[in-house]
Amino acid sequence: MSVPVLLAVTGAPWEADVVRRTERAPGIRVVRRCVDLADVMAAAASGQARAVLLADDLARLTSDAVSALHTRGIAVLALVDPTENGAPFGAEDRLSRMGIERILPADVSPEDLGRAVTDAVESGPPASLSHFGGGFVPLTPETAGNPQPVYTQGSGRVIAVWGPTGAPGRTTVAVGLACELAVKGVPTLLADADVYGGTVAQLLGMLDETSGLAAAARSASSGSLDMVMLAKHARQVEPHLLVLTGLSRADRWTELRPAAIESIWSAARMLAPVTVVDVSFCIETDEEISFDSLAPRRNGATVATLEEADEVIVVGTADPVGLTRLIRAIHEVRAIVPSVNLRVVVNRVRSGSLGSSPADAVGEALTQYAGVQPAALLPYDLNAVDTAMSRGRSLAESAKSSKLRKSLQQLAGTIAKELVG
Structure with a gap:
């Protein structure tokens, strides 16, 4: 026939x-x-x-x-x-x-x-990627015959994970959240856009000198970036997780221009229902007024990501210094992006400098001085983090029953429900 x-x-x-x-x-x-x-x-x-x-x-x-x-x-x-x-x-x-x-x-x-x-x-x-309604499903024997959730085409959400200086755990939260979403069957793109010292690749055991995000930026600058090209620049590390690795050296920050970054997130919305972006702490724009001509913007990629994001997860630590920085950071990001949708995550919650009820102390401080309530309180779980880091694996693989992993599961569950709600 x-x-x-x-x-x-x-x-x-x-x-x-x-x-x-x-x-x-x-x-x-x-x-x-x-x-x-x-x-x-x-x-x-x-x-x-x-x-x-x-x-x-x-x-x-x-x-x-x-x-x-x-x-x-x-x-x-x-x-x-x-x-x-x-x-x-x-x-x-x-x-x-x-x-x-x-x-x-x-x-x-x-x-x-x-x-x-x-x-x-x-x-x-x-057989590489089967695209559907705003997402991707890698074709494997396990997933080929299973029905997948349907997402509205082009409506993928971009979630920026940001926080103040002092290493509050932005990358830990970004990697953990992306991995937990992937475990729940949500096709997820994890991108490392930290121009000061990205470590997503290292945390996941991807030790190479090639930056997927920089390659995507070059494609965007030449006008050749689309959903398929973006998928080619990313690396698949789990059945539902693609990773755009970051810069191998901090002095390569000029490769991530704001215009290219905006194009990347636009293509990401077509590729995956959710894109989690780990960004730098600094959002100062002083370099723009230090030159008579148009100046390069080291923090431009971070600011552009915050402006393009549907939601910003602000990460801080549960200690007096960390909370002070977190409260200031919330006001700073609101000044840069007034309409931003914030979700506050407090990391390393433990008894000690905040008294015997650290959760209550965190909630009271954020309510009084920032007008927000924390969306998640992540426990201080050094053993789980050390185990994951030493093995170059996610918490979902190396510390399945840890308290930190369970808290990240709850956060991912909330976001996953919102995606299909």
């Missing part, structure tokens, strides 16, 4: 030749000639085709459209100018980054065309 195919090559200089070759191609049958992408999507929704053959310059063709076709079980093939040489940022490279699995020259023979369409249909969509 021949494979039903949609043909969308209207306006291409080689349209007539392609139509003749397609009609003579063995094993396939053109059920409809589409004039534009909207026509393709409408025909695909009707279920009348199993493959789409389109021109490389089809207007409004995006990775989202390709993903939507793959979701319907439709193979996507593209025809490019016969002189295309596959150069970087050329038509073939661009189509490949969109997730199109077969790219053929427009003068392909009818026999090769029929064979390519048949093979693409039999092989199914690419």
Whole structure:
């Protein structure tokens, strides 16, 4: 039985030749000639085709459209100018980054065309990432047959984990939260955007010199960043967790320009339902008034992330100095981003400098001086943190029953409910 195919090559200089070759191609049958992408999507929704053959310059063709076709079980093939040489940022490279699995020259023979369409249909969509409604699900034997939650396309939330100076545990919270969300089956992207000393890769045992975030920033600057490209720059460390590693050296901060960072978070919203970003402590903007001309902004990436984030988790420590810094930090971030949605997390809660009831002391101080209540109180659990750090693993893997891990589970559970609520 021949494979039903949609043909969308209207306006291409080689349209007539392609139509003749397609009609003579063995094993396939053109059920409809589409004039534009909207026509393709409408025909695909009707279920009348199993493959789409389109021109490389089809207007409004995006990775989202390709993903939507793959979701319907439709193979996507593209025809490019016969002189295309596959150069970087050329038509073939661009189509490949969109997730199109077969790219053929427009003068392909009818026999090769029929064979390519048949093979693409039999092989199914690419097996790297299966995109769906604003998220990703890595295809593994364990997840291939399981139904996944549906998220509204493009509505992924960006959560920035920030806090004052003094190492209050921003990275511990960011990594722990992202891992716990992933354990709950929420496709999550964890990004290290700390321009002063990111350590996400080290905490997860990913010791390499390549920065995924810097590579994504370069793609964004060149205009080539999309959802598929962002996924390629990230590394999968757990079934539902991708990680964009940070800068290997603090002096590379110039690679993370604010405009590129904004583009990255925009693409992240398409890739995953939730993106957790570990950012630097400093949000001062003094460098902007220290030069007559436009100055580089070391803290620009942090400020841009806070401005783009749907929510900022502010992390502080449960001691007199830490609480003072936390209260000041809450006022500072509100001044920088007045409309920000804050969620305050207090780390290293223990009896000692705050008396026998540290939780009550923390709540009273934050209510009186910042007008907020803590969303989570994380216990001081040095043994669990040391174990995870020494093994280069998350708390979910190395200290499953620790008190700190259980508190992070509760925080992740609250956020996960909000995502699908």
